[in-house]
Amino acid sequence: MCAHMSEFERVPSFTHPKPERNGGFMASREPLPVTFASYRNLETYDELIQADGQPRPAATALVRHLESISPEELRARQDAAERGIETAGITFTVYSQGQGIDRSWPFDIVPRVIDRHEWDRTEAGLVQRLSALNHFIGDVYGDRKIIKDGIVPTSLVEESPGYLPECQGIEPIHGVWAHICGSDLVRGSDGTLYVLEDNLRVPSGVSYMIENRMITKKVFAELFAAQSILPVDAYPDRLLRMLSSLGSRPNPVVAVLTPGIYNSAYFEHSFLARQMGIELVEGRDLFVEDDVAYLRTIEGPVRVDVLYRRVDDRFLDPMVFNPDSLLGAPGLMSAWRAGNLALANAPGTGVADDKVVYSYVPDMIRYYLNQEPLIENVPTYRCVDDDHRDFVLSHLDDLVVKPANESGGYGIVIGPSATQDVLAETAAAIEANPRNFVAQPVISLSTVPTLCDGVLQPRHVDLRSFTLQGAETYVACGGLTRVAMVERSLVVNSSQGGGSKDTWLVDTDARVATEAGTSQIQTQAHLPEAQLPEQTPST
Amino acid sequence: MLLSRTAEDIYWLGRHLERTDALARIVREHTRLLIDLPVDVDSDWSALLAITGSGELLYERYPRAGEDEVMTFLMADVANPSSLIRTVSAARENFRTARPSLPNSAWECLNALHLDVVAKAGDCRRRSDRIDLTDSVTTSMQRLIGILSTVVSRDDAWRFLELGRAIERADMTTRVIDVRAGALMSSAQPCPSDLPPADRSPYEDVRWLGVLRCLGAQHMYRRSCAASVEGESVVGFLIGDPHFPRSVRHCVEEASMLLRALPERHGTKRALAELRNVIDSVPVGPLRAEALHTYLDDTQLVLAELHDTIEDAYFALTTAETTPVGPNSAGSNPAGSKGADLATTGTPPTRAEQAGAQRSSATHDGDLGAQRLVVA
Numbered sequence: 009m010c011a012h013m014s015e016f017e018r019v020p021s022f023t024h025p026k027p028e029r030n031g032g033f034m035a036s037r038e039p040l041p042v043t044f045a046s047y048r049n050l051e052t053y054d055e056l057i058q059a060d061g062q063p064r065p066a067a068t069a070l071v072r073h074l075e076s077i078s079p080e081e082l083r084a085r086q087d088a089a090e091r092g093i094e095t096a097g098i099t100f101t102v103y104s105q106g107q108g109i110d111r112s113w114p115f116d117i118v119p120r121v122i123d124r125h126e127w128d129r130t131e132a133g134l135v136q137r138l139s140a141l142n143h144f145i146g147d148v149y150g151d152r153k154i155i156k157d158g159i160v161p162t163s164l165v166e167e168s169p170g171y172l173p174e175c176q177g178i179e180p181i182h183g184v185w186a187h188i189c190g191s192d193l194v195r196g197s198d199g200t201l202y203v204l205e206d207n208l209r210v211p212s213g214v215s216y217m218i219e220n221r222m223i224t225k226k227v228f229a230e231l232f233a234a235q236s237i238l239p240v241d242a243y244p245d246r247l248l249r250m251l252s253s254l255g256s257r258p259n260p261v262v263a264v265l266t267p268g269i270y271n272s273a274y275f276e277h278s279f280l281a282r283q284m285g286i287e288l289v290e291g292r293d294l295f296v297e298d299d300v301a302y303l304r305t306i307e308g309p310v311r312v313d314v315l316y317r318r319v320d321d322r323f324l325d326p327m328v329f330n331p332d333s334l335l336g337a338p339g340l341m342s343a344w345r346a347g348n349l350a351l352a353n354a355p356g357t358g359v360a361d362d363k364v365v366y367s368y369v370p371d372m373i374r375y376y377l378n379q380e381p382l383i384e385n386v387p388t389y390r391c392v393d394d395d396h397r398d399f400v401l402s403h404l405d406d407l408v409v410k411p412a413n414e415s416g417g418y419g420i421v422i423g424p425s426a427t428q429d430v431l432a433e434t435a436a437a438i439e440a441n442p443r444n445f446v447a448q449p450v451i452s453l454s455t456v457p458t459l460c461d462g463v464l465q466p467r468h469v470d471l472r473s474f475t476l477q478g479a480e481t482y483v484a485c486g487g488l489t490r491v492a493m494v495e496r497s498l499v500v501n502s503s504q505g506g507g508s509k510d511t512w513l514v515d516t517d518a519r520v521a522t523e524a525g526t527s528q529i530q531t532q533a534h535l536p537e538a539q540l541p542e543q544t545p546s547t
Numbered sequence: 548m549l550l551s552r553t554a555e556d557i558y559w560l561g562r563h564l565e566r567t568d569a570l571a572r573i574v575r576e577h578t579r580l581l582i583d584l585p586v587d588v589d590s591d592w593s594a595l596l597a598i599t600g601s602g603e604l605l606y607e608r609y610p611r612a613g614e615d616e617v618m619t620f621l622m623a624d625v626a627n628p629s630s631l632i633r634t635v636s637a638a639r640e641n642f643r644t645a646r647p648s649l650p651n652s653a654w655e656c657l658n659a660l661h662l663d664v665v666a667k668a669g670d671c672r673r674r675s676d677r678i679d680l681t682d683s684v685t686t687s688m689q690r691l692i693g694i695l696s697t698v699v700s701r702d703d704a705w706r707f708l709e710l711g712r713a714i715e716r717a718d719m720t721t722r723v724i725d726v727r728a729g730a731l732m733s734s735a736q737p738c739p740s741d742l743p744p745a746d747r748s749p750y751e752d753v754r755w756l757g758v759l760r761c762l763g764a765q766h767m768y769r770r771s772c773a774a775s776v777e778g779e780s781v782v783g784f785l786i787g788d789p790h791f792p793r794s795v796r797h798c799v800e801e802a803s804m805l806l807r808a809l810p811e812r813h814g815t816k817r818a819l820a821e822l823r824n825v826i827d828s829v830p831v832g833p834l835r836a837e838a839l840h841t842y843l844d845d846t847q848l849v850l851a852e853l854h855d856t857i858e859d860a861y862f863a864l865t866t867a868e869t870t871p872v873g874p875n876s877a878g879s880n881p882a883g884s885k886g887a888d889l890a891t892t893g894t895p896p897t898r899a900e901q902a903g904a905q906r907s908s909a910t911h912d913g914d915l916g917a918q919r920l921v922v923a
Binding site: 261278282303305307310 | 548549550551552553554640643644646647651654655658659662703809810861
């Protein structure tokens, strides 16, 4: 059931690696000792190790540490991490034969490292991007200036399945529709960072970003003393602050709306509610009266002002959308339209969560913000455009073809590895419905050393970033690195053998003690001191 | 703020935690009792099964049940709703949905216990393995309750947790007394304790000690009664002692105190009066089997009614399920007005009732109460 499928549980819509030439990854041919002396990844960019075999500057402390510990020690720490995940109950849910099964969260202990200098630009680029997208969504449901000015075609909006006519004319607070955006970033073989897609509906994964750091702090505690790694746990506070900024009353009541424990991302819903100290509610905990939404509590109804809803648009309100849905509550849409209830994300943001719309984001940034994009888009051919379509059809075996509106990566055709039959079917599908397809050149994803079968091997990664926009904007420090555990695979999906890594933003400018313990213990002499009382010895 | 649904989960968490604790203790003490009894005394499982109300199901599933089968059934059988594995799993599910309201360290403790029970419950045929596992359950529960009682604020969520625990504890004590003590006292005429000590079976005292141990009461009993372990004073202590935390009286007093501190609802005043009545009618003086049975029956009935009252007063998701919603609705239930009483404004059937889920009733020969299933 779609409502139970979060975007996180999808086959990522990755482009795929070049077909194997020159023997592929040298490093994966034979088991390596836990050192990087013979670790090489010649095909693509490696996030920790340069082409000359030396660590990248931000990764130096990490690589040196990994070189200093034995393979047994490294494996023991991986085991400790996995046991910790099991005990803490950090799970995700997969579906098999109609049943949801909780599985332990897959985690690799070798972190992915990003230099803070690079991140500063990325962060600005993500804020820029979300800002432009929010302008666009507001414009779509408002005056449609961007269409009138001929930047995007009318069909882009009206033929989008994510477009909700119910949202026309609404002006949400701060002019923001997508309050939480999960943009997926990938790095090409020349080191360029691209946005692969923007998830504007109910992006997930941020809880695992925070849990991954908790685990790393346990298993690699000593590394944090030797360098300056930016903390990630400010996110829930920033999220709560953003959500509170959407309320129309002072001290608004904010809650997380979950479809329930059978949802694949329930762990995250519960995690975020817990971290923010707010209620985790289901549809049956809510009711709406006179366009005001209430929670059912033991003390009677309590008005709720802001819902961080993790329920899809179509299941939000049975009076407006799917009449059979029990996941939302009747009247939520009218409460939202009346301005008595803020929904994050707002309904209708799906109109911008579309591969064809994605291809226009750089134009939107120029149009609305009068700026040049700070992060690149993957070059995208729109099949609806005659010139583009002709090119795509004649280069199908070199390109990746994606349906515009399938989430979950369904229907992606990877030209270089597809059979002639599949290519022919794809060509026919494009001809029949060109609006529904885009094509992109193949991008080889970057790699990170990953513990596989007890040795470090290069594995492909992406990065899901998390950007917030309310009264203020905020970008989570780094994000969630997902890794394809299978050699040469690009499937980072946790239900299909994908794993995850902690993501470190390393501040290479910060002065840190070279060895733990060399920093002086500082005492503040002026603090009053009183000894603890002691029992008087009896004689 | 406490959602009705969360209150229900926390209340059931309290019940399931207490039930887990009791089950582990009772199985362990029963196993120890067997070790003490001579080998030619037939192993009697009926008391153990009657406490959990699962005898019938056992013989359905294992027609030739011996110690191995009984232990597998009580510890690891997922078809037995009162098995250890099911009870721990139910507690974990309750906690899982209530996690935003409860401390993470307590969750980790329960989750680790669950993993442990899942891994080991199936392998409890050896008495020493069984004692090890039940010991470790007890230790985990003590840790868990320790965490909860040191870091949870004494708010309504806490009250529902403690209310669930107090009701379950009172129920469990009446069950233990009823099946064990009741059986012993009525098996012989006159009551065994009326006989001079020399005429009693040498294992009589061991059995009564077993009753105390099933409730972890042996030490406090001796401190309080300064008496040898005899049926009448043991029963008197377990029912009426005002200070022992697992005595019926203490549990009922605690439940009253907790209920009084919650927002008043339809039926809660009457429930409090009935609890008062249970305390006031604690039997005094020489106990006869029939009078004891009547008292225990009445008490169990009051506890079952208390449970139903709490359910109706605080957990039922009423209003707006049947009230038309929209600009033209009659507004018969001005839910927005302050202090509107959810529990008394029209009570359409809840989803659970529609699903015909079993109503929990802790009658003396019944199953352990089961949480209603909410079918979404």
